[in-house]
Structures are given as C-alpha cells and as structure tokens.
Amino acid sequence: MGEVLLTTSRLNRIFKITEESVHLEAGVALTDLDAALRNAGRYYPPTPTFMGAFVGGTIATNAAGAATFKYGTTREWVQAITVVLPTGEVLDIERGHVTASADGSFDIRSSRGAATRVPVPSYRLPRVAKLAAGYSAAPEMDLIDLFIGSEGTLGIVTEARLRVLPVRPALCLAFVPFAARLSALAFVRQLRGIARDTWRTKDPHGIDVSAIEHMDARCLELLREDGVDVANGVTIPAGSEIALLITLELPPATTAEHAFDEIGRARDVVAPDGSLRRFCRLLDAAGVLDDVDVAVPGDLARAGQLLAVREAVPAAVNQRVGRAKLAVDARIEKTAADMIVPFDRIEELLTIYETGFSSRGLDAAIWGHISDGNLHPNVIPRSYDDVKAGKAAILEFGREAIRLGGAPLAEHGVGRNAVKQQLLELLYGKKGIDEMRAVKDAIDPEWKLAPGVLFSRRS
Numbered sequence: 001m002g003e004v005l006l007t008t009s010r011l012n013r014i015f016k017i018t019e020e021s022v023h024l025e026a027g028v029a030l031t032d033l034d035a036a037l038r039n040a041g042r043y044y045p046p047t048p049t050f051m052g053a054f055v056g057g058t059i060a061t062n063a064a065g066a067a068t069f070k071y072g073t074t075r076e077w078v079q080a081i082t083v084v085l086p087t088g089e090v091l092d093i094e095r096g097h098v099t100a101s102a103d104g105s106f107d108i109r110s111s112r113g114a115a116t117r118v119p120v121p122s123y124r125l126p127r128v129a130k131l132a133a134g135y136s137a138a139p140e141m142d143l144i145d146l147f148i149g150s151e152g153t154l155g156i157v158t159e160a161r162l163r164v165l166p167v168r169p170a171l172c173l174a175f176v177p178f179a180a181r182l183s184a185l186a187f188v189r190q191l192r193g194i195a196r197d198t199w200r201t202k203d204p205h206g207i208d209v210s211a212i213e214h215m216d217a218r219c220l221e222l223l224r225e226d227g228v229d230v231a232n233g234v235t236i237p238a239g240s241e242i243a244l245l246i247t248l249e250l251p252p253a254t255t256a257e258h259a260f261d262e263i264g265r266a267r268d269v270v271a272p273d274g275s276l277r278r279f280c281r282l283l284d285a286a287g288v289l290d291d292v293d294v295a296v297p298g299d300l301a302r303a304g305q306l307l308a309v310r311e312a313v314p315a316a317v318n319q320r321v322g323r324a325k326l327a328v329d330a331r332i333e334k335t336a337a338d339m340i341v342p343f344d345r346i347e348e349l350l351t352i353y354e355t356g357f358s359s360r361g362l363d364a365a366i367w368g369h370i371s372d373g374n375l376h377p378n379v380i381p382r383s384y385d386d387v388k389a390g391k392a393a394i395l396e397f398g399r400e401a402i403r404l405g406g407a408p409l410a411e412h413g414v415g416r417n418a419v420k421q422q423l424l425e426l427l428y429g430k431k432g433i434d435e436m437r438a439v440k441d442a443i444d445p446e447w448k449l450a451p452g453v454l455f456s457r458r459s
C-alpha cells in the first residue's frame, strides 16, 4: 500500500532497571524483558498472552492480558516514550508534561519551530477494563495517550520508560471445572469482590486474584477431542459447562527462587489463615474442591501444563479453521471477535453470543478473560457460508456490546480487518472516524505510516 516497512530488531537495548521503572528500546521482546526483570527481582505485569511481542508493539496496540483485572492495560504502565514522527521529527513525551488545551487540541512544535495543531476527537471512551479501539480521547488528555494504542499510524516508538513492580508475587494456578455456568459466574463475581477487598485492606493473608480465564462447554469438548486433558493430566468431568483458570497471587516468599531464610513466611501461606487455605474453603463452599487441579508456586512444570490447556483452546479452533480452509473452501478464515462489557453485564453478553450463533446454526467456542468481562467468541466454520454468517453475528454482537455499555474491540485492535473497522465505526460513528482521520492528517499528512490501519484515507 506504499507504506514504510521497518524493523525494530536492533532497537534491543535495556538501558536501566530501577526499583520503579525500566528504560529500554522498543525492539526488546517481552520474553527478554521478563528475563532481565526476573534477574533484578522486578515485575512488569500487563503483558499480553503472546510473550513474543515487542515492547513497541505492545505500546502501539495498548496490549492487555489475563492480569488486566488487577493491573490494567499497557497504557497505565507507560511513563515516557520517544516517538519518531512521519516527518522525521523526534518527540520525547513524558506522562504528565503535555496535556490537551481547553479548546481540545495539542500543539506539537518541531525542532525547526513549525507548529502542528492536532485536534482531540470529541467522542467519549466506554468505561471498560481494556480498550484497543483507535485513538484514545478525553478532555485535557495526555499527549502520551494519543500515541499509545494508535497501532503504528501516528509515529514509531523507539524508546520507553515503563513502570515496574519492585517485587514479583508468587503465582498459584487453579483449573476449576464447574457443572453449571451460573455457579461459575457467581464464583467469579465473589472472587472479584474478595480480591478487591484484599487490595484495599492490604491483608497479607487475603485472597488476591490477578486473573480469571474461562473456557465454555464447546472449548472443553475440543480439549477432550484433541486429548489435551489427558496429555496434561487435567480432569474435566463429563457434563462440565465451563472451566475457570484462576491465577492467585501469594507473598513473594512463596516463590521457589526466594532464599530459604524466608521460608518461615512461606509457611504462612498454608497456615490456617493463609490465603491458599481461604481459597480452598471458597472452592469447597462452591462444591468444586474435589475437581480442582492446582499448580503451586515454583511448580513450573505443572503451571506450564495448566497454561497449555488454556492455550490449546485457540490452537484447536485455529487448526479446525485451517483444515476447513484446505478441505472445504479456500475462502474460509478465522471468524472471531474480542468484545468487552462491564462485568455485571457478562451473563447478558454470553446469552447474546449463544443465541446469535445458534440461531444461525453455527458451531462456536467462547473463551476469554472473564475477570475483565472480555470474551472471545470464535466460529468453527464448516463452510464459507458459516464465515459469512459468523461475520454478520459479530456485527450484531458489537452493537449489543455497545448497548450494554461495553466495546466491540477490547484487546486485539483493529488493523486492516474490514469487520473490525466496521465495529470501530459502530462504536464512535462516522463523525468519530472523521475525527480520527483529522488526527492522522495533522500528524502524518502523507499517510506514510500504516495506511489503511484503523480506517481508510477517504470516508
């Protein structure tokens, strides 16, 4: 499309790690960042599931992950960035230093003195846990937020300073199948409330949950069909309607890599008032304790198996899409969505998904980051007609998610995908898209960077 193609692979230096932040280049992969922080005992929690992503990519997409429930999205962790604009000008932006004027615009001044006025869009963002839906906008917004999540359309991020946590928590994973969906949703609601109490009271023995993932009945069937449960030593009782994968955070002293002299504190975790013991009591009260599979802190092999079960779900769907594409129709493609609603509307969204799929006779699996109200409905297409019907269903779901106070684009962004661009327009209307275009025109008048991403040049 005539755009600039570049690689950030040599922007791979980590300059400095302190107790509170890391200063690094944009081409550092998250795996490398995590390894360096682990050595220093620090922690950067808002990573997406895909640890092969680069820091610049996660900033450009405002990536979010399973732990958004506790830690928010990438945006909340970016303190400063260096951006190269399409004109070649370099901007160093520090959070809190440049905010939009009262008339709703930024004046970006080049080193040669020329000023560019950038109008801030007037739409209001939905109040949801994560959002990857075009340009951020708010009265008197911070300039850094305009670039975060802009999907590479406004500038190239070359360096960043990210906030980090001074200590890494110990993680405990629990795979919990439920016979009834409603009981699982009630359990998630209860855990969300208890976790928030723990954060507020800072109770060292409180139950602290950073993520709850879910897999619906069709996902569990796919796991069984592919033998993933057996391969990973996980029991999924017949008739389970849903399974949760819960991440509990425990005091850092419960991690294997901490010195033995802290073992006394580690023992607290299994003492009568420890958080793990309290969590087990909750599972017992919900009637699911006997079916739970747990990976305790330090048991990386077991944790890997439980995470593999969760990761096997999208892989199972992708394989089936690929097989249908080869065997049935080359036009068959992944037909999926990534929507979010306030948590108290989650049951409605699930029902909307299920009704929308079943009324169209579609086979589909639903999974996602249920602690955020973020669910991924995925069609398992058997024909090209299924793909077309699935796209129609997704547009309908998008309208419904917006009606429920949510958003149809939570974490996977928009890119050049035609359906996602329609969802973006459903969210902000034609006027909103024109306002984004005005931002793009002001910063990148020649449309050099990522043309066609988010929206086309002409309306």
Ligand SMILES: Cc1cc2nc3c(=O)[nH]c(=O)nc-3n(C[C@H](O)[C@H](O)[C@H](O)COP(=O)(O)OP(=O)(O)OC[C@H]3O[C@@H](n4cnc5c(N)ncnc54)[C@H](O)[C@@H]3O)c2cc1C
Residues within 6 Å of the ligand: 008, 026, 047, 048, 049, 050, 052, 053, 054, 055, 056, 057, 058, 059, 060, 061, 062, 063, 064, 065, 066, 151, 152, 153, 155, 156, 157, 158, 411, 412, 450, 453
């Ligand atoms: C298997 C898998 C699982 C995923 N799971 C999640 C998830 O759980 N949550 C989530 O939020 N996302 C998820 N993603 C999406 C992924 O996190 C994002 O695509 C990722 O953050 C992008 O990083 P990247 O380095 O791969 O960027 P790319 O894919 O290369 O680029 C993504 C966009 O960012 C732009 N970009 C990249 N680098 C820069 C830069 N330095 N400056 C400016 N623009 C730039 C590109 O132009 C492009 O528009 C997943 C992706 C995969 C493949």
